[in-house]
Each structure stands twice: as C-alpha cells, then as structure tokens.
Amino acid sequence: MKRRSLLTSLAVTGTVGALAACSPSSSGGGSGSGSDGGGDGKTLTFRLWDETAVDAYTESFAAFEKESGWTVSIDLVPWADYWTRLPLDVASGDAADVYWMNSANYVLYKDSGDLLDITDVVTEGRDRWEKAVVDLYTRDGGLWGVPQLWDSIALFSNSDLLEKAGVDPTTLSFDPAADSDPLREAGRALTLDKAGKHPGDDGFDADSRTQFGVNSQADRQAIIGPMLAANGAQWQKDDEYVFASEQGIAAFDYMQGLVNDAQIAPSAADTNANGDVSRDLFTQGKLALFQSGPYSLKTVFEGVGDSFSWILSAPVAGPEGPKSLVHGVVAVGNAKADDAKQEGIAKLLTWLGSAEGQKPIGAQGVAFPAHQDAQGEFVDYWDGQGVDVSPFVEAAKDAAEADTGAKANAGLEAAMPIFQEIFIGRTTAAEGVPQAQEEGNAAMA
Amino acid sequence: MRPRRSLLGWMLVAPATIGVACFLILPVLLALGVSFFDWDLLGTRDFVGLENYRSLLADGALLNSLLVTAVFTLLSVPLSLALGLILATQLVRALPGSAVVRVIVVIPWVCAPLALGVVWTWIFQPSTGALNTLLGIRVEWLTDPTLALPAVAFVAIWQNVGYISLFFQAGLGRIPDSIYEAARLDGAGPFQTLRHMTIPLLRPTTFFLAITQVVASFQVFDMVYALTGGGPRHRTEVIASLVYHEAFQNSHLGRASAVAVILFLLLVVITVVQQRWFSSRITYDMS
Amino acid sequence: MKKNLARRALGHGATYLVLLAAALLTLAPFTVSVLTSLTSPRQLAQQGPLHLPAPPTLESFSTLLSSVDGFVTPVAVTVQMVAVILVGQIVFSVLAAYAFAHLRFPGRDLLFWVFVATLMVPQVVVVVPLYLMLSEAGLRNTFWALVLPFVLGSPYAIFLLRENFRQMPSELMDAMRIDGAGTLRLLWNLVVPLNRPIIVTLVLITVVTHWNSFMWPMVITSGPEWRTITVATSALQSQYSSNWTLVMAGTTLAMLPLMLLMIVFQKQITRSVGGTGLR
Structure with missing residues (x-):
C-alpha cells in the first residue's frame, strides 16, 4: 500500500516535470521581457530603479505605442541591486534596450562601447534639456544619455x-x-x-x-x-x-x-x-x-x-x-541590442527626450523632468497638493558637483x-x- | 555478449558523464584559465600570469577572507556539534512529546538560508528589531565589526543544530542498550556515561559530521549575503562572498577566479587530510 | 526506591527543559516573521515588533500575490525548475549508479574515481565560468540555464546510490535477467523498489537543495521572467528595506512550502537523513 502510493507520487512528480519542461519554452517567447523578445520585433524593454516613476513611464509608453507602434515593457530593478545586476546583464547581452543610468556609472559602459552616442540618435529638441544634466553626461565628444529627470536637495x-x-x-x-x-x-x-x-x-x-x-x-x-x-x-x-x-x-x-x-x-x-x-x-x-x-x-x-x-x-x-x-538621471540606449531593434530604440530615445514624453514624470509629481518645457508640470502638480517645491529649483542654481568618472x-x-x-x-x-x-x-x- | 554489456554500461553513464564533464570539470579548468587573465566583465581580457594571485595576497583581501572563514568555522562547527549532541541525547530518551520536538528542530534546515538570513536581519535590527526590543537593549548585532561575525555564526548554528542532531540520534540508536545497562549496574552516572561511553562510541558520526560541516562552512554564502552582505568593512567577507563581490560587483572575473581556485585547492587539502586521518583511525559504515 | 523516583523525575525535568528550550528557540524567529507579515505597516511603526497583529491583516500577502513583479511567477518558476531537476537527477543518477555498481565496462573504475573527485568542487568555484559559458551560448536568462547544470545527474546521488545498489545480491538480478527482463524493466521493477528509502531521501534532498538555491539563479537570470523565489525574496529585501511587513510576507511564502513538505515527510526525513549520511 505504502510503496504503491510513493511510487505514484514519484510518477506524478515526473509528469509535472515533463509538463513544466514544455511550458517555459513555449511561454518564453511571448512575454517578451527577455533580451531576444521572441518573434515579434516590435517590443522594447526599459529598465529603471525607482518604483515611484513606473506609473509615469507606463503612461508615457502608452502614448509612444500609439505614435510609433512599438510597445515597451518596464523592468523594475531595486536601487540596491541595480549596479550589481547591470554589468552581468550588459556582459551577457541581456541588458534592456533602453535603461536608466546615473553619472557615477555611465563612463564604464560608455568606455566598453555599450552606449549609443545620443548626438547621433536624437536630432530634435536637445537644446531644451537641462544644461547641468547634459554637462554631466557629455564626455569625449559625445553625449551618452537622454536627460530624464534631475533632483536637488x-x-x-x-x-x-x-x-x-x-x-x-x-x-x-x-x-x-x-x-x-x-x-x-x-x-x-x-x-x-x-x-x-x-x-x-x-x-x-x-x-x-x-x-x-x-x-x-x-x-x-x-x-x-x-x-x-x-x-x-x-x-x-x-x-x-x-x-x-x-x-x-x-x-x-x-x-x-x-x-x-x-x-x-x-x-x-x-x-x-x-x-x-x-x-x-x-x-x-x-x-x-x-x-x-x-x-x-x-x-x-x-x-x-x-x-x-x-x-x-x-x-x-x-x-x-x-x-x-544636483543629480541627473538619463536614459541610455543599448548599442549592442539587435539591429532590428535599433530603429525602435532611436524612436524611443527621441520620445523620451521630448517634452511630450517626459510630461507624465512631472504631471504625476515624480521628479523634475529634464526637458525644460515639462518642468512646469511638476511645480503645478505639487502646487495642487499644497506643496511649494520652489526651494528645489532655487537649490539647483548654485550646486556642488555630483560623482562622475569611469x-x-x-x-x-x-x-x-x-x-x-x-x-x-x-x-x-x-x-x-x-x-x-x-x-x-x-x-x- | 561482452561488447554489448560494455556499450550498455557506457550508455547508462553517458548523461551523467556529460553533465559532470561540462558543468563541473570544464568550469574548474576554465576558472583556472581565467585566473591568469585581467578579465573585466565589460571589456579587457589581458593575460597577466600570476598577477591576480599576487595582488590578492598584497592587498590583504584574500587573507582577510581566509581568516573570516576560519573564524566562522571555528565558531560554528564545534558549537553546533556540541549542541546537536546534547539535543540528540535528550531526544533519544523518547519521552512523550519528544517526537514533535524532533520535527520542529529540523525545520530550519529545510528553509532557504537566504530567507532565514532575511528573517534574522529583521530580528537583529538595532532599534526596531524583535531581539533588542525583547531584551530592552540597543546592540548593533550586524553592523558592529566585532559582533557581526559571531551573529552570523549564531544564525548558522541555529539553523544546523537540529539537522546535526538527526545524525547523532541515528548514531545513538546504533549503540546497543546492553552497554548502557552494564554501565548503570557498575554505578556510572549520566555524565560519566556520556563522557566515557557515548562520546567515544559516537566518534564515527562525529568525524563524519566534522568533515561535512567544515566543508560546508567554507562555502557559506546565501546567509551572509542576506545578513551582512560581507560587511561591516569586510568583517564577514567569507571566501564565497569575496568571489561574488570580485566577480559581479567589481567585474574582476580574473581575481574572482583566482580566489575560487585557491578555495578549491584548500578544500581538496582539507578533505584529503581529514579523509586520511579518518580512514586510518576508524572504520565507518556509510549505509 | 524513593530516591530513584525523585532522580528520575529530575532527569525527565531536565530533558523537558532542554527540549522545550530547543523548540522555543527554533520556532521564535518563524513566529516573529509570520506575526510581522500579518501586521499592518501602521501598527508595526507605532507598536514595534512584539505585538500581536490587531487585527491580523493579509494585506501584505495580497500585495505580493497581486502585483506584477510579485511572487506568483517566482513560485511557478521555482516549482518548474525543481521538478525538472528532480526528475533528471534521479533518473540519470539511477542509471549511472546501476552501471557503476553492476556492469563491467572499460574505464569504469577510473570514471567513477573522477566522479568522486568532483564531489569536492564547491559551487562558488564554478559559478563564474558557468556564467561565462552559458552567456556565451546565449542561454542566460532562460529556463534552461536554471536547470542545465544540474539536470544530468549529480555525482553525490550517484555515489550514494552505487553504495546501496552494490549491496543487492546479484543472484537476484541474474535471475531476472535470465527471465529476459530488459535493463530498464529490471531497474524499474527490482532496483528502484528495493532501494526505495535511499531514493526517497535523495528526492527530498534534491527538492530542498534546489528550492533553496540562490547564487546560481541570481547570477544566471535577470528580471522578473525567470526569477526564482529566493531571488525574489532577496529583491524584496533590497527594494522595501523598511517595509518589513511585506518582506516578512515574502520570506513566509518562500519557506512555507518546504515546511509543509517537511511535516508531511517527517518520518522519512528524520530517519533516513540521519541514517544515510547525506550532504
């Protein structure tokens, strides 16, 4: 009796295993948050570390999809893990197509040829980006990220x-x-x-x-x-x-x-x-x-x-x-993503650099958008909540330097x-x- | 007939052999190879000979980790063996209710060391944690450089005692009751019996546990990762943690591989020495 | 006579004291973790960790189970991973152990010696090269990367199974072979049933080891798609470092399945693990 039930349970486990062996591979392509994204080439991945910004980007990407036909899936990696995961993912080719970057880290990835030079990719509206952020990410004759937001203290x-x-x-x-x-x-x-x-x-x-x-x-x-x-x-x-x-x-x-x-x-x-x-x-x-x-x-x-x-x-x-x-966060483009995706990446970076693309970041009260035309949204949002955020704007004017270097x-x-x-x-x-x-x-x- | 039997044998061992060759032997050789390179996760791959080994010795990182691991082992293994033995001697008396305790004490062993580490991190929080609240004190269990390693060792002991007691219970079960009967007739008290009979008779079990626990504690990683992440100031940076940090935080795959190679050699030496000692002194039936 | 009785009562008292202390010390952390997970964040902030949840709330669990990067996918991934590894390891280890124990073929003893030698290879030594190999093969962040290094059998299981298989009388097998039974039938009908205890033990050990494995899944996967439950727990700790109610809900979910397994299979575990000398 007992032997029987144990053998049965083993057999059941075996069946489950066989089923499981099939299901991951069949579901693998569809969800598309991996690097290769399966069959449909119209999906891009975007990675960030700030949970409070997820909703804003979701809204922004919905508008982007309508305009360009590319869908963007968001991958949230907590700050505490972000910089240990990133080199692993970049080295194995699993990095997101577009991802958040800070000034303390970008030089490393720029030097290894993993980042797109934004001056080649985004042609419009660059002069409306917050200058302090642009300066932080300008190095060796290139600009290595699309300014997204900035913060002061x-x-x-x-x-x-x-x-x-x-x-x-x-x-x-x-x-x-x-x-x-x-x-x-x-x-x-x-x-x-x-x-x-x-x-x-x-x-x-x-x-x-x-x-x-x-x-x-x-x-x-x-x-x-x-x-x-x-x-x-x-x-x-x-x-x-x-x-x-x-x-x-x-x-x-x-x-x-x-x-x-x-x-x-x-x-x-x-x-x-x-x-x-x-x-x-x-x-x-x-x-x-x-x-x-x-x-x-x-x-x-x-x-x-x-x-x-x-x-x-x-x-x-x-x-x-x-x-x-003053810290600035940028979105960088993955230079080593599939060729088929580069067109989408360029479109997404252009969108993320536009006032329209950054509007939700301000309008949802997440942070100061780096596009000057979108910054009013942030001030207005917090005005509506009864908070005067002008001390942040004031503080940014004569700021100390943030960390940078390889x-x-x-x-x-x-x-x-x-x-x-x-x-x-x-x-x-x-x-x-x-x-x-x-x-x-x-x-x- | 014979060639067919040979073929059959090879066919049966083929999958496992492929697995061992590809996922154990090849990686070890690869680790040895990479340890001679300045191999950055994101770019450079230059042959540097023994430079990684030299720099590891020079900057003290390797010695620190060896020391931390050794102290961790010395704190955790003897104590968990002693406590496991005490627990086992009480459990084998089979008083009513001890069956429940026998199950309870093994629970930590089936739980993920990582998850347990996270739970204990919460318990150890300086101001809001359960331990300090209970004791009405404010001790920085995990961030004080002198306390962090003992705290980690404590959690490891807590996790392993019940599991270790299983082996001692089995060992005690193999000692014939007649021996104890004779001892009692001779008027030996419980402590004398423990010291002069139980412990010597359990020596095979103790040796087996000592070897496996020492080897395991040289590889501890998950729990340290969750509790301290190797800090404060590398005071809990065990060898596995050093490999992980060098490889995946600093992108120094070459240095990480050099540490791994040294760990492997060290474990080979420990195992061989212990095995020699072990087989020359006692005969122990594994089954 | 009376003295003896008093002595026995004292002895029992001491034993119960030890057992009670052991049980309490073992259970206390789990109790704290479960209670915290059932407390509302507001109550925890106000009253600290040692209060009973009033009222108990399943809010943290529902957050974990409903959010997109919650615990549903990790549980499914972990179950699939453990199931595949389990079946592969047991099947391939039984095959190899049988060959090592009862078949003669050239190179057998040398090969077995190599297998035993690989028992000394710690996981942390192979993690960097395996990461390089599987990344190079384009397998990083796939299901196969999670299972491939383990699915073809484990030297440890083979070693233990061979020891057990060798103790089976070969006359029995010869008799069956003369009956014309094929090797697979022989294994399934005779070898496996006869060695059931050790196989059950191996099953349990394999499930525990791989359900709990952390370093390899952390290194070889990326993002929520193939995240295992330990990796998800660790990410939770990083992300919500001050939201302990949520983190404790995560650890509870990560540990509960194996605790239940442990309670169901308590007899097998407490007997066979101690008896056979595993891990």
Missing part, C-alpha cells in the same frame, strides 16, 4: 514641531568652527526623550528618544555632499577624490557630532542599516528636520497625510551658504563603509576621512 520641516519649539527653518545654519550654531540649538530644542528632556539636560536618556531634531547620516547625496560643499570642501578633481581636506574632515566631524555628541540625529546604527529610517521617522512625526530630495516627496506626502503640516526650504547653510547636490561607483562602494564607521563614532573623522579617500581612489584607479 532641500529641507523638509515639520511645521507643527518647529512652531512648538520656536524654530524658523529658513534661519538654520551650521559652523563646525564654532562651539554652537543655530542648527545645533534648534536640534537640541527639537529633540526629546521619553521623559520630555532635551539633550544636555540632567538625566537625558538618548536611548529613549521619542523625537529627533535633524537627520545626519552616511547619505552621499542629501547629507554628505551638501554639508561638505557648504563647508567649502571639494569632493573630487579629475576623477580623483580630494575630500580629505581640512574643511572636508571638519564637515565629517561635525556631521557625526550631530549624531554622537549633540545627540540630535537618529543613531547611525539604524541609518547605516537602513537608509530610509530618517524618512520614515519624519513621516511618523518623530523627526523635525529632514534634508532630502524630490525623490522623497511622494512617500512623505502620502505617509504624512493630514497628520501634521510640513514645508520645504533651502538646505542648511554652512560658511559657504546653502549648498545642494569607476566612480567602485570608489563610493569603497568609501561609504568608512563613512558609516565615522557616523557611528567608531572611527574619528581625522582618521577615517583620509583613509576613505585613499581606499576610494585605489578602487577607482
């Missing part, structure tokens, strides 16, 4: 908490050389433990903090970049890090001090493990000042709801004034763990910053 503040503590977000500034400054004072007033005490009070218990003043964490774009620039430190020069200057070390020491000495920023143990901790604390009403980019707008807006009111203002000013980092990503991968150690207080800035510069430069060499 501003300060989100919880108006309810600030009012209660009597803090005006537009007057915040920092000065590492001074014993105290408006940022640290405001942060102290805004930080509370379970017993309602502020840092520095007798019996203040940092482990039981229920409310934090400001975010300071190993975040290259929103914190490290703006703070270093505002303190007069240069990040890189000719594809080599130079941030271990006197001002650079002072800025890092100041940033970790907000966490470990002033105790007004969330613990680095949490922010190192999960970069979104600060954003979540802000939406929960437990963080008063949150320096971040437009990429946080949607999550904050939806998360906060009407539990408190919040506004945007310029990033915290340093001795050099308020500074922001191995900029490898450099960041090497330096960031050391920055995390500085923020957590296990390594001093004086020791760690030069070490990060050295290891980062070694990784980029």
Whole structure:
C-alpha cells in the first residue's frame, strides 16, 4: 500500500516535470521581457530603479505605442541591486534596450562601447534639456544619455514641531568652527526623550528618544555632499577624490557630532542599516528636520497625510551658504541590442527626450523632468497638493558637483563603509576621512 | 555478449558523464584559465600570469577572507556539534512529546538560508528589531565589526543544530542498550556515561559530521549575503562572498577566479587530510 | 526506591527543559516573521515588533500575490525548475549508479574515481565560468540555464546510490535477467523498489537543495521572467528595506512550502537523513 502510493507520487512528480519542461519554452517567447523578445520585433524593454516613476513611464509608453507602434515593457530593478545586476546583464547581452543610468556609472559602459552616442540618435529638441544634466553626461565628444529627470536637495520641516519649539527653518545654519550654531540649538530644542528632556539636560536618556531634531547620516547625496560643499570642501578633481581636506574632515566631524555628541540625529546604527529610517521617522512625526530630495516627496506626502503640516526650504547653510547636490538621471540606449531593434530604440530615445514624453514624470509629481518645457508640470502638480517645491529649483542654481568618472561607483562602494564607521563614532573623522579617500581612489584607479 | 554489456554500461553513464564533464570539470579548468587573465566583465581580457594571485595576497583581501572563514568555522562547527549532541541525547530518551520536538528542530534546515538570513536581519535590527526590543537593549548585532561575525555564526548554528542532531540520534540508536545497562549496574552516572561511553562510541558520526560541516562552512554564502552582505568593512567577507563581490560587483572575473581556485585547492587539502586521518583511525559504515 | 523516583523525575525535568528550550528557540524567529507579515505597516511603526497583529491583516500577502513583479511567477518558476531537476537527477543518477555498481565496462573504475573527485568542487568555484559559458551560448536568462547544470545527474546521488545498489545480491538480478527482463524493466521493477528509502531521501534532498538555491539563479537570470523565489525574496529585501511587513510576507511564502513538505515527510526525513549520511 505504502510503496504503491510513493511510487505514484514519484510518477506524478515526473509528469509535472515533463509538463513544466514544455511550458517555459513555449511561454518564453511571448512575454517578451527577455533580451531576444521572441518573434515579434516590435517590443522594447526599459529598465529603471525607482518604483515611484513606473506609473509615469507606463503612461508615457502608452502614448509612444500609439505614435510609433512599438510597445515597451518596464523592468523594475531595486536601487540596491541595480549596479550589481547591470554589468552581468550588459556582459551577457541581456541588458534592456533602453535603461536608466546615473553619472557615477555611465563612463564604464560608455568606455566598453555599450552606449549609443545620443548626438547621433536624437536630432530634435536637445537644446531644451537641462544644461547641468547634459554637462554631466557629455564626455569625449559625445553625449551618452537622454536627460530624464534631475533632483536637488532641500529641507523638509515639520511645521507643527518647529512652531512648538520656536524654530524658523529658513534661519538654520551650521559652523563646525564654532562651539554652537543655530542648527545645533534648534536640534537640541527639537529633540526629546521619553521623559520630555532635551539633550544636555540632567538625566537625558538618548536611548529613549521619542523625537529627533535633524537627520545626519552616511547619505552621499542629501547629507554628505551638501554639508561638505557648504563647508567649502571639494569632493573630487579629475576623477580623483580630494575630500580629505581640512574643511572636508571638519564637515565629517561635525556631521557625526550631530549624531554622537549633540545627540540630535537618529543613531547611525539604524541609518547605516537602513537608509530610509530618517524618512520614515519624519513621516511618523518623530523627526523635525529632514534634508532630502524630490525623490522623497511622494512617500512623505502620502505617509504624512493630514497628520501634521510640513514645508520645504533651502538646505542648511554652512560658511559657504546653502549648498545642494544636483543629480541627473538619463536614459541610455543599448548599442549592442539587435539591429532590428535599433530603429525602435532611436524612436524611443527621441520620445523620451521630448517634452511630450517626459510630461507624465512631472504631471504625476515624480521628479523634475529634464526637458525644460515639462518642468512646469511638476511645480503645478505639487502646487495642487499644497506643496511649494520652489526651494528645489532655487537649490539647483548654485550646486556642488555630483560623482562622475569611469569607476566612480567602485570608489563610493569603497568609501561609504568608512563613512558609516565615522557616523557611528567608531572611527574619528581625522582618521577615517583620509583613509576613505585613499581606499576610494585605489578602487577607482 | 561482452561488447554489448560494455556499450550498455557506457550508455547508462553517458548523461551523467556529460553533465559532470561540462558543468563541473570544464568550469574548474576554465576558472583556472581565467585566473591568469585581467578579465573585466565589460571589456579587457589581458593575460597577466600570476598577477591576480599576487595582488590578492598584497592587498590583504584574500587573507582577510581566509581568516573570516576560519573564524566562522571555528565558531560554528564545534558549537553546533556540541549542541546537536546534547539535543540528540535528550531526544533519544523518547519521552512523550519528544517526537514533535524532533520535527520542529529540523525545520530550519529545510528553509532557504537566504530567507532565514532575511528573517534574522529583521530580528537583529538595532532599534526596531524583535531581539533588542525583547531584551530592552540597543546592540548593533550586524553592523558592529566585532559582533557581526559571531551573529552570523549564531544564525548558522541555529539553523544546523537540529539537522546535526538527526545524525547523532541515528548514531545513538546504533549503540546497543546492553552497554548502557552494564554501565548503570557498575554505578556510572549520566555524565560519566556520556563522557566515557557515548562520546567515544559516537566518534564515527562525529568525524563524519566534522568533515561535512567544515566543508560546508567554507562555502557559506546565501546567509551572509542576506545578513551582512560581507560587511561591516569586510568583517564577514567569507571566501564565497569575496568571489561574488570580485566577480559581479567589481567585474574582476580574473581575481574572482583566482580566489575560487585557491578555495578549491584548500578544500581538496582539507578533505584529503581529514579523509586520511579518518580512514586510518576508524572504520565507518556509510549505509 | 524513593530516591530513584525523585532522580528520575529530575532527569525527565531536565530533558523537558532542554527540549522545550530547543523548540522555543527554533520556532521564535518563524513566529516573529509570520506575526510581522500579518501586521499592518501602521501598527508595526507605532507598536514595534512584539505585538500581536490587531487585527491580523493579509494585506501584505495580497500585495505580493497581486502585483506584477510579485511572487506568483517566482513560485511557478521555482516549482518548474525543481521538478525538472528532480526528475533528471534521479533518473540519470539511477542509471549511472546501476552501471557503476553492476556492469563491467572499460574505464569504469577510473570514471567513477573522477566522479568522486568532483564531489569536492564547491559551487562558488564554478559559478563564474558557468556564467561565462552559458552567456556565451546565449542561454542566460532562460529556463534552461536554471536547470542545465544540474539536470544530468549529480555525482553525490550517484555515489550514494552505487553504495546501496552494490549491496543487492546479484543472484537476484541474474535471475531476472535470465527471465529476459530488459535493463530498464529490471531497474524499474527490482532496483528502484528495493532501494526505495535511499531514493526517497535523495528526492527530498534534491527538492530542498534546489528550492533553496540562490547564487546560481541570481547570477544566471535577470528580471522578473525567470526569477526564482529566493531571488525574489532577496529583491524584496533590497527594494522595501523598511517595509518589513511585506518582506516578512515574502520570506513566509518562500519557506512555507518546504515546511509543509517537511511535516508531511517527517518520518522519512528524520530517519533516513540521519541514517544515510547525506550532504
């Protein structure tokens, strides 16, 4: 009896296996998200890392399909995996036909001949693209991506908490050389433990903090970049890090001090493990000042709801004034895709570079579209929601440089763990910053 | 008759032989070949001789990983064997209810190390995780350089103890009851019995487990990937993790292959040495 | 007499203490994971991880099962992959093991020695060259890339099966062969039934190993089409690093099928795995 049932179950497994062996190969061609796309050549693939942008692109591609007859399928790869998956996919020929790229990574792919030179492909409307982004992706006489969106940095503040503590977000500034400054004072007033005490009070218990003043964490774009620039430190020069200057070390020491000495920023143990901790604390009403980019707008807006009111203002000013980092994201064309697809790729890139193609990115409130004629859509969208996003536009005007270079990503991968150690207080800035510069430069060499 | 039997034999082993040749032997040879090249995922392929091996030794990455793997092995294998043995001695007493426990403790072994790693990452979160909340402390289990490796080893032990106890239970089942009976009549207490009879009699099982667990712990990857990704600052960068990072994060296929070749040689040495030792000391029936 | 009884009670107490501790420690992480997956994100943010879901919600599971890049495709891909590998490995391993155990052909012993030697090859050593080989062959991100390296049999299974097959009396097989039974019939009617325990064990081990495999599927597939359940779980962790309710729903889905399998086949697993010396 028992033997029988076991043999039967084995036989059943066998049948399932045989069926399964047939089904994948038969379904493989149809869905078309793979590189070869099966029989119909009228499908293109598009890859990006930002989930909030998926709906905007879906809308844009629907219009594109009507116009050109090409359908586009979207492949979302999370940021944390994006840059480890991409080289594998590019090397094996499985890269998407058109995909998102950032400034820290594109040079590598451009050098290996994987990217289309946009100056050959897109002929119309190039002069309406945001110049800062075009500059970032212009190298060796070519332009290596179609600008899609850009972001800068501003300060989100919880108006309810600030009012209660009597803090005006537009007057915040920092000065590492001074014993105290408006940022640290405001942060102290805004930080509370379970017993309602502020840092520095007798019996203040940092482990039981229920409310934090400001975010300071190993975040290259929103914190490290703006703070270093505002303190007069240069990040890189000719594809080599130079941030271990006197001002650079002072800025890092100041940033970790907000966490470990002033105790007004969330613990680095949490922010190192999960970069979104600060954003979540802000939406929960437990963080008063949150320096971040437009990429946080949607999550904050939806998360906060009407539990408190919040506004945007310029990033915290340093001795050099308020500074922001401007990042631009582009869509690159896969130069090694099938010849049959190149025509579609050129059409898609042209579409993605047009105001019409970028409109949904702004109109859905995802980010500032890189086409200047579409930017108003973004401002209007957020105006409609009651949020004034002009601080982002203002911040972009005199911005610090973003990472670029053939191995900029490898450099960041090497330096960031050391920055995390500085923020957590296990390594001093004086020791760690030069070490990060050295290891980062070694990784980029 | 005879040539037909030969043909039949070859036909039966053909599929497996093709599989082993194509997907095990050829890749090993290829790895050896690639290890002599500066082989970038996206472009350059230059022959550089032993440069990859030299640079791996020079920049300390290889030594660090060997050390991390060795410490991980020393932390996890002896402890999981000891705990597995203790658990087995209690399970074989077959008290009412122990059948349920026997099943429960093996559950972690059937679960994907990756998924378990993700679950434990959540439990270990500094401020929001279950462990710190329960204990009312704030320890950075996975990001503190001194704690990360022990934490990873702990999860590995947690996963393996029940599985290891299965082998000890089988081993204990092979020890005749009459021996214990005699010991009890001689007035031996439970600890004396454990020390002077059970442990020596279980030596074949222990040796077998020691070999397989050491070999397995030299290859650990999924769990580390989910828990720490090799960090903080390479403190949990086990050998497999180094291969993965060199190959697929830094695009250095040559260096990655060199690490892989060294790992392979190391495992061959470990296995041969242990096997020699093992076969000269005891006879162990695998079935 | 009384002293003996007290001693026995104490002994039982100690045993139960150990067993209880083992059971609790084993189950605690699973409990945390399941409870988190049933909690609403809002409740989790407010109350932390150690509260019972109030009320329990299946929101995370429905999100995972309904979204486009959710868990439906990975489960289907994983089931298909495991089924194909399982059938291939068992069939080809039985064939080869039988030949190694009972047939004489030139080169047999040398070949078997080579098979045993390959037992020492760790997966991480072959992952880079296999990636290069299968990419070159244009097979990356296909179903075949997932199964091809494993479907033709495993040296480990062959080794174990051969040990078992060798213990079968050859008179029995000779008798059947004289009856005129073909090799396949002989295998199916005699060898397989006689060695059922080891084959069942191998089936279980194969299912567990390949359902849980991660590194190879991660490297050789790309995008949602051929993503296995472990790769999907890892992607979930990367993407929703702060949405633990969703991530825990993912890990629960990834682990549940094998836990059920484990409970159904508990006898086979607890007996045969320990007894035969596997993995």
